[in-house]
Amino acid sequence: MANVILLAVVGLIGGVFGSMVGLGGGVFIVPALALFLKVPIHQAIAASLFAVVATSSTASIAYLRDDLTNLRLGMTLETMTVAGAFAGGLVGALLSRQVLSAVFGGVMVVVSTYLLVKSRAADTVVDLTEEPGALGASYHDRNLDRVVVYRVHRLPVGMGTGVIAGVVSGLLGVGGGFLKVPVMVLAMKVPVRAAAATSNFMIGITACAGAIVYLARGLVDPVTTVAVVLGVVAGAYLGSRLARGVKSSVLTILLAVVLFALAVQMILAAAGIGVR
Amino acid sequence: MRPVEAEQSEHGVDMIHRLDRMVSRVLAVGLVIAVVLMLTGAVLALAGRGPSPSPELSVSDLPRELAALEPEGFLTLGLLVLLATPIARVLALVVGFARAKSRIFCYMSVAVLGILALSAYLGLVG
Numbered sequence: 001m002a003n004v005i006l007l008a009v010v011g012l013i014g015g016v017f018g019s020m021v022g023l024g025g026g027v028f029i030v031p032a033l034a035l036f037l038k039v040p041i042h043q044a045i046a047a048s049l050f051a052v053v054a055t056s057s058t059a060s061i062a063y064l065r066d067d068l069t070n071l072r073l074g075m076t077l078e079t080m081t082v083a084g085a086f087a088g089g090l091v092g093a094l095l096s097r098q099v100l101s102a103v104f105g106g107v108m109v110v111v112s113t114y115l116l117v118k119s120r121a122a123d124t125v126v127d128l129t130e131e132p133g134a135l136g137a138s139y140h141d142r143n144l145d146r147v148v149v150y151r152v153h154r155l156p157v158g159m160g161t162g163v164i165a166g167v168v169s170g171l172l173g174v175g176g177g178f179l180k181v182p183v184m185v186l187a188m189k190v191p192v193r194a195a196a197a198t199s200n201f202m203i204g205i206t207a208c209a210g211a212i213v214y215l216a217r218g219l220v221d222p223v224t225t226v227a228v229v230l231g232v233v234a235g236a237y238l239g240s241r242l243a244r245g246v247k248s249s250v251l252t253i254l255l256a257v258v259l260f261a262l263a264v265q266m267i268l269a270a271a272g273i274g275v276r
Numbered sequence: 277m278r279p280v281e282a283e284q285s286e287h288g289v290d291m292i293h294r295l296d297r298m299v300s301r302v303l304a305v306g307l308v309i310a311v312v313l314m315l316t317g318a319v320l321a322l323a324g325r326g327p328s329p330s331p332e333l334s335v336s337d338l339p340r341e342l343a344a345l346e347p348e349g350f351l352t353l354g355l356l357v358l359l360a361t362p363i364a365r366v367l368a369l370v371v372g373f374a375r376a377k378s379r380i381f382c383y384m385s386v387a388v389l390g391i392l393a394l395s396a397y398l399g400l401v402g
Contacts, residue, residue, distance in 0.1 A: 050355060050358060050359070053358055053359060054307075054358060057307045057358070057365075058303075060300070060303055061304050061307070064296040064299055065297065067296055071292070071381075072378075075381055075388065076381075079387050082395075086394065086395040201365075204361070204362045204365070208359060208362035208363065208392060209392055212392075213395060216396075220355070222351040222352055222355065223351070226318065229314065230314060233311055
């Protein structure tokens with residue numbers, strides 16, 4: 001019973017942070033389950049894929065109502081991502097724990113470094129009145145109390161990143177948002193709130209493709225997965241509402257620090273050095 | 277003017293925002309059903325009804341487990357409904373974009389659905 005509560009708490013934390021920054025929470029949930037709760041890595045990844053679906057569905061309910069999610073851009077990128085996720089899901093079930101841990105740790109070092117570098121710019125909006133063009137959109141920013149209109153730039157870069165994000169998602173049980181959000185913000189010039197909401201919508205579809213493969217291979221533990229998912233639903237509900245009021249820069253720094261610590265632990269575990 | 281830009285100007289912001297709300301409702305319905313099923317399974321398990329859930333989810337035993345009100349049946353069905361919400365949201369987009377005559381985005385949504393279906397098929401037979 002205590003273990004089930006801990007699983008739900010892991011899901012709750014992953015859901016809060018994942019929904020707020022558009023990363024889905026998989027980058028937190030997999031190492032937390034594998035390292036601290038000793039869940040076998042493939043079951044941890046399977047539970048994380050379901051958790052990403054839950055985070056995406058829960059948070060998207062609010063983000064869609066606030067018009068933050070760009071469905072046109074999302075489906076354009078998702079066409080590339082879901083194909084990559086399918087390929088990654090097939091390869092992931094065949095890899096060893098050490099390889100997955102090492103890859104996951106390396107990816108998280110990159111993610112946390114990006115988040116720290118990006119944190120200062122998270123509260124800055126450069127242009128609020130751009131013409132939307134084909135894939136752009138508009139939304140009412142509650143913090144700025146005005147309508148933000150944006151145009152999407154460098155679509156081919158975004159589509160290429162979508163494929164890579166999909167492969168990584170299937171391999172590691174994450175939503176791929178840690179690649180898509182920075183590329184949308186830095187290369188495609190999408191405001192960070194819209195990028196996070198759009199990524200949040202996409203990662204549920206991406207993770208679904210990988211989750212189906214893990215389900216078919218019998219790698220889903222229903223008790224572990226349901227406990228994590230219920231925690232995630234509560235966390236993502238809370239996170240999608242907190243995101244309206246919390247400064248993006250503060251949250252970004254906090255998440256980067258937690259992810260970096262977990263990344264180090266995963267890399268040490270892959271090298272055969274115990275962390276507990 | 278390129279085709280997608282023509283579609284953007286033709287159907288405008290109102291159509292996009294209507295589609296946002298329609299997909300939001302689809303997600304809310306799917307999520308509530310999934311959570312209710314999973315909570316029902318959790319309550320049945322805490323009440324000690326039926327055997328303890330196995331560490332491996334099995335779809336083939338689902339009808340029998342549900343008929344016997346076993347926790348594992350509700351946990352499994354809840355997870356399957358949850359897994360169906362991304363598919364339902366893409367289906368909603370196919371319908372929404374088709375109604376709005378946004379053909380390019382409708383085709384993209386169909387392509388995503390096709391790859392998801394291929395994923396499910398190869399995963400089940402592989």
